[in-house]
Amino acid sequence: MSILGSIRKNSWLLLVAIGMALLAFVISPDTLSKFNMNDANLVGEINGQKISVREFNEAVNNANLKSQGRLPARNIQNTAWNDIVQQTLFEQQSQELGIETTSDNKQYWDTVEQLLGQRADQFKQNGVFNVGLFQSQENLARQQGNSQAISFFELIKSEAKKAVVQNNYVGMIQQGVFTTDKDLEFEYDNSRSTANIEYVYVPYASFPGANDVKISDDEITSYIKEHPKKFDREDTRDLQYVVLDVKASAKDKAALKAELTKYINDFTEENPATGVEEPVTGLKNTTDNESFVQNYSEGQYTEGLVFDTDNFDKKVLDFAKTATLNDVYGPYETGDVMAISKLIAKKNVSDSINISHILVSYKGAAVNLPTVTLTKEQAKAKADSLLAVVKVNPASFGEVASKSSDFDQSRLQKGNLGWFRHNDVLGQSPEFREYVLNNGTGSIGLVEAPEGFQIIKIDQKKAPKVGYQFANVIRAVEPSKETTDSVFNLSRKIAESFNGQDVATVDKNAGEFKVNLTAQNNLAQFKAEPTDFVSLANSGNSEAIEQITRWAFNDDTAMKTAEAFDLTNGNYVVAYLVNKNGKGLMNASQARSEVEPILKNQAIAKQIVAKIGGAKDLTAVATATGQEVKTANSVNFTNPVIAGVGREDVVAGLAFGQEIGTVSAPVEGKNGVFVVKTLSVNKGPENEQSKNNLKNQLKQRNAYQVLSSVTEALKEKASIEDLRVDNPSFNN
Incomplete structure (x- = not known):
């Protein structure tokens, strides 16, 4: 690869996270037309303003970029819709x-520059952000069809537009929200004040009879009706599922190990053309390592070196330190592969080199730069002239590069290309590689490369260290067809055993198959929660989330039915639909897991208060409840953590809200009932810097609260039609 192509490629890697998966899910108008919508190009309306498929796809792509491809598609879509609504x-x-x-x-x-952060330096001239350079780089990305770079530019521009609108509109409202001096003093006093207390703590969990407290469905229903907003929900589903990971068996690994062992020494194999067994020189004895790797490895042959600090199997590196050339290590398993490694070279080289260059290009060179007008002969003459200047005065290299280099990245960085690893240099053009590897720090020379004439300056070479070159025969550790078929058949048997059965029978059958059932309750179609399908996401089976969700919300899927899903990663998931929950308030059964602990604690608290009776001092309270009088020093109002108990806001409220020496009435805390006596309240010394820091924190907190509050207020007032919800087949 040419140096210019490599650096241009790497510059995009600075802009886009390495290995980031781009959009995994987009919606076409053809797909939406199947749902009989009034307008197949719409996904929704906000106060009468139509939201098109194109807008939604762009928002989904941007949300995916911001998450670096780490979230499941349904979470990305949900984020994209919320972004569109707010904007x-x-x-x-x-x-x-x-x-x-x-x-x-x-x-x-200015907002674009701010969002770019350090990356804005790539678009600066003389230290000033250059809009024209940003736009020219975007145009270049489009000309080259660089999808990652194009997506990055679109994301930055979209985020900048959103930020400008938000800052102007919300910022206007924020002008009327500020922290008064009185508010600041109150918050500052709380932050630096501490209280010393004595208290009696009666935990709910260990109170005698706590396990006997039962909460009825009627009690839960009453609580739901008292808190309707908290328990009003979308149309949801309750599920259970089983994950069946298909992994190589011990038998599969033994077969792979035997195959790799065979390759170490000379062996025979059948010639596919003649059907005759013929001798083959093994890895240890072959003199053509590259061809052997090409024929028998799933990995590529490389001239690159491995150093002690590299992310490489340490057992192989330890072997290389004492091995002689042509010795073979393995077979060994590392990560998801099994390999044998032949030591073919030990070299003392610098593993890191800092390089600068000046490019003088010409018409007809490998890279087409619109600003270049020189012929090849003129470019050579110019390069010779510039070389003479920097040879006489090496300190002028940066200035000359800034004025004369035809490559934007090096010109803007005064010629400096940064640090190259040894193996990065091997990937450049032969001319560049030859010069860099064979010259020392301070060397300046001229080479002709495909993109033009390059004046190269080696700014620094790190001290040489030993690097090892291996010929690696690598094979993925994969399940055999026999293993895969076995798990496939198991998934079907499990699904068949679940179908039409009640939950108790499903649990029993899962136990007989020795598989674990995972519950997924209150699953909404489009409102993704962080707790949804956690085990699927954590096990690398996120693909199943989309499949199961579509299946669960399909009108043809009946309750108490099961389905086996085949994933592209080779694994299987079996899902069982427990219940379909209609839109509206949860019933007692659905809300029990959330409400029951609250009501149990309230019931236990009443028993504890009754047990305390008329006790007026802490010793009497402790005697009545079988607890001890404890001390807590330096209780802070803004961070009310009680050692051995946890956060208890109510305790801090009592400590600072009652007179010193007063014993409180029993109060219900988060973890139990407390009776508190305030011993003293102390204010820490005033610090103007701390006070200013707090003022800034309060300003930021107010700004966030305004943004959140304004967004929710506008949503409540607006007419928002989400056509995804109206059409359950949206993701089909």
């Missing part, structure tokens, strides 16, 4: 109030 509402309000929302002014480009 649209803010824009509508801004337009109504006459607030500027243009995306091509100084505020917008």
Whole structure:
């Protein structure tokens, strides 16, 4: 690869996270047309403003980029829809109030620069962010069809537009929300004040008779009706599922190990053309390592070296330190592969090299730069002239590069390309590689490369260290067809045993198959919660989340039915639909797991208070409840953690809210009932810097609260039609 192509490629890697999966799910108008929508290009309306499939896809792509591809598709879609709703509402309000929302002014480009962070340096000239350079790099990415770079530019521009609208609209509201001096003093006093207390703590969990407390469905229903907003929910599903990971068996691994062992020494194998067994020189004895690796390995042959500090199997490195050339290590298993490694070279080289260069290109060179007008002969003459200048005065290299290099990245960095690993250098053009590897620190020379003439300066080479070159024969550790078929058949048997059965029978059958059932309750179709399908996400089977969700919300899927899902990663998941929960308030059964602990603690608290009776001092309270009088020093109002108990806000409230020496009445805390006596309250010394820091924190907190509150208020007032919810087949 040429140096220019490599650096240009790496510059995009600075912009986009390495290995990030781009959009895994987009929606086409053809797909939506199957749902008989009034407009197949719509996914929703917000106060009458239509939201198109294109807008939604762009938002999904941006949300995926921001999450670096780590979230399941349904979470990404949910985030994208919420982003669209918030941005649209803010824009509508801004337009109504006459607030500027243009995306091509100084505020917008300042925001772009701010979002870029350190990466903005790539678009600066003379230390100033250059809009034209940003736009030219975006155009170049589009010309090259660099999808990752294009997505990055779109994300930055979209986020900048959102930020400008948010800052202008929400910022106007925030002007009326500020922290008064009195508020600051109150918060500051609380943050630096501590209280020393004595208390009696009666835990709910260990109170005699706690396990006998039973909560009825009627009690739970009453609580739900008292807190309707908390328990109002979308149409949801209750599920159970089993994950069947298909992994190589011990038999599979033994067969692979035997095959790799065979390759170490000379062996015979059948010629596919003649059907005759023929001799083959093994890895240890072959003189053509590259061909052997190409024929028998799933990995590529490389001239690269491995150093002690590299992420490479340490057992192989330890072997290499004492081995002689052509010795073979293995077979050994590392990660998801099994390998044999032949030591073919030990070299003393610098593993890191800092390089600068000046590119003088010409018309017809391998890279087409629109600003280049020189012929090849003129470029050579110019390069010779510049070489003479920097040879005489090496300190001028940066200045010359800034004025004369045809490559943007090096020109903007005064010629410096940064640090290259030894193996990175091996991937460059032969001319570049030859010069860098065979010259020392301070060397300056001229080479001709495909993209033009390069003046190369070696700024620094780190001290040489030993690097090892291996010929590796690598094979993935994979399950055999026999193993895969076995798990496939098991998934079908499990699904068949679940079908039409009640929950108790499903639990029993799962036990007989020796598999673990995982519950997924209150699953909403589009409102993804962090607790949804945690075990699937953690086990690398996120793909099943989309499949199971579509199946569970399909009108044809009946309760108490099961389905086996085949994943592209080779694994299987069996899902069982327990219940379909209609839209509205939860019933007692559905809310029990959340409400029962609350009501049990309240019931136990009444028993504890009755047990305390008329006790007026801590010793009497302790005697009545079988507890001890304990001391807690330096209780802080803003962080009310009681040692051995946890966070208890109510205790801090009593400690600071009652007179010194007063014994409180029994109060219900988070973990138990408390009776508290305040011994003393102490204010720490005043510190102006701490006070200013707190003021800034309060300002940030208020800003966040305004953003959240305004967003929720606009949503409540708005007419928002989410057509995804109206069409359960949306993800089909």
